[in-house]
Structure formats: C-alpha cells, structure tokens
Amino acid sequence: MSLKITDDCINCDVCEPECPNGAISQGEEIYVIDPNLCTECVGHYDEPQCQQVCPVDCIPLDEARVETREQLMSKYLIITGKA
Template structure:
C-alpha cells in the first residue's frame, strides 16, 4: 500500500528528505505522497522512514492505493531502473 499524509501535517519538512523514492512533495496545503513512487521504503529500509521521523504521526496507509509486498518490490525495481 502506498502511504498518505493527513491534514494533521504541520509542514515541518522532516519527511521529504527521508523518502528514498522522492515520493513526497509539498502540496497546496501540506505535504503529499505520490502513490506511483511510494514503496513504503521496500527495497531501502525495513519500515517507512517518513512514518519513523514524522513528529505528529500524520502518515498513514492510503486505502485507495492498496498493494501487497510483491507489488511494492516490483515498483521498487522499476523505480531503481528509471
């Protein structure tokens, strides 16, 4: 599953540099995660780094973008080649 940032985001700038896939960027009101680039850090880390470092715990699983581990690994391999 891709992750998403909720409205509780305080725009602290901590998550963006932690993302190895550059999936996080500033949106109109707060940071957003591009589901096409989010692998939940599969292939890089054991757990999503944005969630680890978020001081307000506003990053959650995006139910609109459900993916199993195999799909996330395939996405990681595709992004690594790009």
C-alpha cells in the first residue's frame, strides 16, 4: 500500500525532505503523497521515513491502494531506473 497524509497534518515540512522517491509535496491545504511514487520506502529503508519523522502521526497506510511488498519493490525499481 502507499501511504497517505490525513487532515491532521500540521504542515510542519519534516516529511517532504525525508521521502527518497519525491512522493511528498505541498498540496492545496496540507502535504500530499503521490501514490504512484510511494513505495513505503521499500528499496531504500526498512521503515517509511515520513512516518518516522511525523510529529502528529498523520501518515497511515492508504487502504484504498493495496500493494504487496513485491509490488512496492517493482515500483521502486522502475522509479530508480534499476528495472
């Protein structure tokens, strides 16, 4: 699954620079995650870095975008040009 940022986001700006795939950007009101770029940090780290740094715990799994670890790794390989 990719991750999503909820309305609890306080726009603290700590998640965006932590994303190795550039999936996080400023939306109209809060930060947003591009599900096409989010790999939950698979291929880069053992845990999603945005979740690790978020001070308000507002970055859960996006239940609407179910992906296996293998699918996330495939996406990582495509994004990084290692496919």
